[in-house]
Amino acid sequence: MADGAEPDTAAPDTAAQSSGTDVVLSLRSIAKTYLAGDVEVAALRDVDVEVSRGEYVSILGPSGSGKSTLLNVLGLLDRPTAGSYVFEGMEVTDLDEQERTAVRGRRIGFVFQAFHLLSHRTVEDNVALSMLYTGVGTAERLRRAKQALESVGLAHRSSFLPTQLSGGERQRVAIARAIVTDPAVLLADEPTGNLDSVTSESILALFDDLRRRGLTIVMITHDAHVAARADRAVHIRDGRLTELPPAAIAAPARASARGQR
Ligand SMILES: Nc1ncnc2c1ncn2[C@@H]1O[C@H](COP(=O)(O)OP(=O)(O)OP(=O)(O)O)[C@@H](O)[C@H]1O
Ligand SMILES: [Mg+2]
Numbered sequence: 489m490a491d492g493a494e495p496d497t498a499a500p501d502t503a504a505q506s507s508g509t510d511v512v513l514s515l516r517s518i519a520k521t522y523l524a525g526d527v528e529v530a531a532l533r534d535v536d537v538e539v540s541r542g543e544y545v546s547i548l549g550p551s552g553s554g555k556s557t558l559l560n561v562l563g564l565l566d567r568p569t570a571g572s573y574v575f576e577g578m579e580v581t582d583l584d585e586q587e588r589t590a591v592r593g594r595r596i597g598f599v600f601q602a603f604h605l606l607s608h609r610t611v612e613d614n615v616a617l618s619m620l621y622t623g624v625g626t627a628e629r630l631r632r633a634k635q636a637l638e639s640v641g642l643a644h645r646s647s648f649l650p651t652q653l654s655g656g657e658r659q660r661v662a663i664a665r666a667i668v669t670d671p672a673v674l675l676a677d678e679p680t681g682n683l684d685s686v687t688s689e690s691i692l693a694l695f696d697d698l699r700r701r702g703l704t705i706v707m708i709t710h711d712a713h714v715a716a717r718a719d720r721a722v723h724i725r726d727g728r729l730t731e732l733p734p735a736a737i738a739a740p741a742r743a744s745a746r747g748q749r
Contacts, residue, residue: 510540510541512539512541512575513574514537514574515535515562515571515572516572516574517536518535518572519534519535519570520557531727532554532561533726533728535558535571537722539673539706543705543720544705544717544719544720545706545707545720545721546706546708546714546716546720546722547707547708547715547721548724554727557727559675562673563596563598564580564589564592567581593621593622593669595672595673597671597675598674599663599674599679600662600679601682603655603659605650605662607649609650610646610647610648610649611642611646611661612633612647614650614661614665615637615661616630616632618669619633636664640660640661640663640664641660642657655687656683656690659680659687663691674703675706676695676706676707678710679691680709680714695707696717
């Protein structure tokens with residue numbers, strides 16, 4: 489998706505990398521209003537949220553509550569109508585398209601419900617191509633792709649086409665593609681939405697594993713059991729966020745998630 493015709497520009501240096509701050513992203517008073525004909529839809533209202541390095545945060549809400557809108561803002565795929573977004577110490581709401589594309593390509597990994605793999609490319613190519621505009625050479629891209637595929641347990645499927653894989657395997661490829669650039673944050677929008685419960689569990693276990701390896705994760709879901717896997721859950725309803733105390737999100741799910749670790 490972010491693999492379009494991106495210019496190979498250097499990502500702007502981020503203040504966080506030099507100041508060593510622990511906050512990866514911070515939204516302040518973010519609003520997003522869509523205009524559908526004459527009707528204004530307030531998809532996000534006065535959203536404040538902060539995610540620290542190494543945190544695994546879930547965003548839980550019903551259909552139409554603004555989850556994907558929030559993910560698109562967080563992922564620099566869409567601009568907020570108002571408010572401030574500081575990503576790795578840098579205000580990103582003012583960046584032009586080229587700068588946003590550079591930050592997105594180098595510092596943000598995406599995983600979607602529908603996998604979004606290139607169907608005529610091998611698994612390995614799908615992963616390696618996400619580094620196309622990061623200035624990494626071909627040989628190094630392939631080496632890193634192999635490593636990422638190994639880390640999601642799919643090294644043995646490198647030369648397969650996505651159509652030859654199961655849903656769970658496809659999502660593993662998408663996760664490998666998202667982490668191969670070593671992003672500051674992994675943004676996932678309903679990553680288990682197309683999977684049966686057993687396969688979902690294995691994908692959630694992989695997210696647990698990535699979190700243990702230090703990756704910062706923001707997971708969007710309408711499923712309280714999925715949300716309960718995170719360190720912290722934030723509820724979204726009608727575009728407004730509220731932090732949920734851990735006990736408030738599916739206590740049994742938390743217990744079983746822990747039991748499986
Ligand atoms: N391009 C758009 N134009 C107008 N309204 C939009 C647009 N995109 C989203 N909306 C509206 O904004 C609100 C939030 O939409 P969003 O896609 O963020 O919800 P969601 O929580 O991701 O829902 P779901 O769980 O069904 O994916 C909805 O009321 C939706 O109709
Ligand atoms: Mg959505």
